[in-house]
Amino acid sequence: MKLDKAKKRIAKQISKSFDGYPHISLAYFGATADCATEVVVSFMSAEGEAPQQQRFVSTEDVREDETIQSVLVKIIERANANTVTEVAGVAIK
Secondary structure, three states, X not given: OOHHHHHHHHHHHXXXXXXXXXXXXEEEEEOEXXXXXXXXXXXXXXXXXXXXXXXXXXXXXXXXOHHHHHHHXXXXXXXXXXXXXXXXXXXXX
8 A cells, every 4th residue: 555545544534533432543652753663553442441552663754654554554444443543743752
């Protein structure tokens, strides 16, 4: 999947309002606010449930990595997520 297409599909899911569970949250982390070298995907299938997390790490910006962005799209699709949220910005580690 092309990088632009993957990013657009993720952005479209994020732009929707809360529509219940399953819920996926994306959080980006990095050494600086300009370069996210890690993304954490949290999955919750029901309210009050402990989230399952998966991390993807790269030496470059994960937001510009075609493989990681394509995997995020596949995770969202396979989880049949009703809600997808993204933590704004890049948290500094």
